[in-house]
Amino acid sequence: MTRLTKTIKLRDVAERAGVSQGTASNVFNRPELVREEVRSRVHAAAQALGYAGPSPKGRLLRAGKVNAIGVAAAEPLDYFFADPWARRLLREVAAVCDARGAGLALVSVGRGGPLGWGIESALVDGFLLRCAGRELLVEIAQRRGLPFVALSLDTAEPDVPAVDIDDFGGARDAARHLVALGHRHIAIIGIGLGDGPGRASPELARSTRFVNVRERARGFWAGLAEAGIGPEDVPILVGQDDGSMIGPALAELFQTSEVRPTALLAMSDRVALAALDWLNHQGLRVPGDVSVVGFDGVPEAEAAVPSLTTVEQPYRQIAERAVAAILDDAIPAGREVLPLSLVIRNSTGPAHKAD
Amino acid sequence: MTRLTKTIKLRDVAERAGVSQGTASNVFNRPELVREEVRSRVHAAAQALGYAGPSPKGRLLRAGKVNAIGVAAAEPLDYFFADPWARRLLREVAAVCDARGAGLALVSVGRGGPLGWGIESALVDGFLLRCAGRELLVEIAQRRGLPFVALSLDTAEPDVPAVDIDDFGGARDAARHLVALGHRHIAIIGIGLGDGPGRASPELARSTRFVNVRERARGFWAGLAEAGIGPEDVPILVGQDDGSMIGPALAELFQTSEVRPTALLAMSDRVALAALDWLNHQGLRVPGDVSVVGFDGVPEAEAAVPSLTTVEQPYRQIAERAVAAILDDAIPAGREVLPLSLVIRNSTGPAHKAD
DNA sequence: ACTGGTATTTGAATCGGTTCAAGAGCGGTC
DNA sequence: GACCGCTCTTGAACCGATTCAAATACCAGT
Numbered sequence: 001m002t003r004l005t006k007t008i009k010l011r012d013v014a015e016r017a018g019v020s021q022g023t024a025s026n027v028f029n030r031p032e033l034v035r036e037e038v039r040s041r042v043h044a045a046a047q048a049l050g051y052a053g054p055s056p057k058g059r060l061l062r063a064g065k066v067n068a069i070g071v072a073a074a075e076p077l078d079y080f081f082a083d084p085w086a087r088r089l090l091r092e093v094a095a096v097c098d099a100r101g102a103g104l105a106l107v108s109v110g111r112g113g114p115l116g117w118g119i120e121s122a123l124v125d126g127f128l129l130r131c132a133g134r135e136l137l138v139e140i141a142q143r144r145g146l147p148f149v150a151l152s153l154d155t156a157e158p159d160v161p162a163v164d165i166d167d168f169g170g171a172r173d174a175a176r177h178l179v180a181l182g183h184r185h186i187a188i189i190g191i192g193l194g195d196g197p198g199r200a201s202p203e204l205a206r207s208t209r210f211v212n213v214r215e216r217a218r219g220f221w222a223g224l225a226e227a228g229i230g231p232e233d234v235p236i237l238v239g240q241d242d243g244s245m246i247g248p249a250l251a252e253l254f255q256t257s258e259v260r261p262t263a264l265l266a267m268s269d270r271v272a273l274a275a276l277d278w279l280n281h282q283g284l285r286v287p288g289d290v291s292v293v294g295f296d297g298v299p300e301a302e303a304a305v306p307s308l309t310t311v312e313q314p315y316r317q318i319a320e321r322a323v324a325a326i327l328d329d330a331i332p333a334g335r336e337v338l339p340l341s342l343v344i345r346n347s348t349g350p351a352h353k354a355d
Numbered sequence: 356m357t358r359l360t361k362t363i364k365l366r367d368v369a370e371r372a373g374v375s376q377g378t379a380s381n382v383f384n385r386p387e388l389v390r391e392e393v394r395s396r397v398h399a400a401a402q403a404l405g406y407a408g409p410s411p412k413g414r415l416l417r418a419g420k421v422n423a424i425g426v427a428a429a430e431p432l433d434y435f436f437a438d439p440w441a442r443r444l445l446r447e448v449a450a451v452c453d454a455r456g457a458g459l460a461l462v463s464v465g466r467g468g469p470l471g472w473g474i475e476s477a478l479v480d481g482f483l484l485r486c487a488g489r490e491l492l493v494e495i496a497q498r499r500g501l502p503f504v505a506l507s508l509d510t511a512e513p514d515v516p517a518v519d520i521d522d523f524g525g526a527r528d529a530a531r532h533l534v535a536l537g538h539r540h541i542a543i544i545g546i547g548l549g550d551g552p553g554r555a556s557p558e559l560a561r562s563t564r565f566v567n568v569r570e571r572a573r574g575f576w577a578g579l580a581e582a583g584i585g586p587e588d589v590p591i592l593v594g595q596d597d598g599s600m601i602g603p604a605l606a607e608l609f610q611t612s613e614v615r616p617t618a619l620l621a622m623s624d625r626v627a628l629a630a631l632d633w634l635n636h637q638g639l640r641v642p643g644d645v646s647v648v649g650f651d652g653v654p655e656a657e658a659a660v661p662s663l664t665t666v667e668q669p670y671r672q673i674a675e676r677a678v679a680a681i682l683d684d685a686i687p688a689g690r691e692v693l694p695l696s697l698v699i700r701n702s703t704g705p706a707h708k709a710d
Numbered sequence: 711a712c713t714g715g716t717a718t719t720t721g722a723a724t725c726g727g728t729t730c731a732a733g734a735g736c737g738g739t740c
Numbered sequence: 741g742a743c744c745g746c747t748c749t750t751g752a753a754c755c756g757a758t759t760c761a762a763a764t765a766c767c768a769g770t
Binding site for chain 4: 007009010011021022025026029054055056057058059060061062063
């Protein structure tokens, strides 16, 4: 579709209408400044030439503002539609952008260079960085020189603008909920703590480089501590966030423990859901035999059977704060923390009698 | 964050390095053309000035290619993350774009004007139009003058480039499947056929302006006709695609029919899933009492309990074809039709004895 | 006829790069 | 010493608009 007819530009229209280019520009952007007669003459010329209106490309250069924000992740682009958390958050980001008439571009950091569409080259006014563990993204974004906000940043660098959540508080609330229901034998299902199924030590959870994993662990312990339950009494299962290793880990836990746990505190809804699945297959009733609390509040948690009690992120607020940061030049000075809320559904209930 | 220091541009770097702007440009884009010594001099100057590399804005104007495609819908932006079908398709589109190093921008058609980010102003190389009934989108895209492809276009205009699916064939396969299982009393759950719960006449289904609804209906009838079942023997339930009116419609059907259907042919997975839900609540077993076939093949269909037999769209192929159309200038001449495939899961089984 | 004021238009600068024909510098040949 | 073939560099045009100070047109008032 190589155009032989070279593109018609504003200049051509102006020429044909017998006006200056400046006037032609005004016809399209500030019609009230142009006399009616001239206006229609220009429109007629545009019509005759098949001019579609000022090209955004040209405008951009002059105006500077693209009126769009980019969301970047280290994962491939389809992550934004495949991952439950990302999808849930992006939905709010999209809604906020829509309400403000701004565009939304998805950016993956994989291939960069002057060739591919990356943080270096995306035509946007700023970035929302979905960082998980790699501050790499932040570094690249800084290089680009556009405003950016990190979401769920995994490092505690104070000078990086970030909108984050109170993992500690949310986790503590989750633990308190179980404690209030009478649970005393509780296990944690972790994420990002290792490769194989099995258990992790509290030290590992305390020292992982993933800040939110650390904080969630600390929160769980803090809540349990209020009932006199110490970290050493709480097994930590190693799982992948995609839920792949939860089965074996749970099997080991339920077979070898002298006292089987009556409740599970998961560090993400995905692992919680995987646990739910495993429990169902084992014929264990939820919450009859085992209660389960998730983390994140993804839509799947609500749809699960039984629906999952979980600590929900304030998606809308995160989106609003982050988008405003970019669009209103209101970059947070450092890390801003938003509260989470415990949503109680049907996967938690009173502790049954200990065996 | 108004910058007082005015932006550093390539020209500044060139000046400071004592080379021409053209050479400076080459340093960043075609380093092999520049002598090592000069190259490092320019880099040093860039470093000193805090120059982040050529701005995409400038490049764009000259180069023409944005290297990104826009996906547009008439719905608000969050539709792309909230709607199961859109999300599923976008996931593939994203994957294809990622593989080609292209960007992905989401566009809603709501607010346009020179102000908001719409089809008129999005900085992309072309559009994928998710049309549902309104050729409005097509019209706007034509005006913009960029290449575009319509997805699931609801009009049969032959000159609009479109990547579409064989609704008729898919629906026929679904009907054949039920027939082969011995079902003879079958109802159709329609979409886009009206406002209230209740039934629609075959005439209505034949004349609706939604092409794919028409085609799916025709396909169902064609498959059933092979077993001697005529359209007049098949009630058509009116439902909203969001599943909201399925319950009442089904209730009416199951209470008033002299012969209760043993199987349901749904025009979308969403209504099928809603039907599944209703049946569960009524204590009717699927597929024991009633078999259900969906349409679209969204991820939720697989996750449902029981998993839903459905006619699956070739998402990957659609995405590949459509993205290639834009990025490779391979716009289809007219409507291209891709085949669907029946995925048999656990929501369909042999017909039980008629009551 | 001249003046002041308002409504339109114009022209030129700018935005930030890319591109490419033409020129400069240089080592080697005949 | 003139000429050739190379490798780098330069300079200027161009991409498609927006913007704004200055120029012009038009009109009422005196």
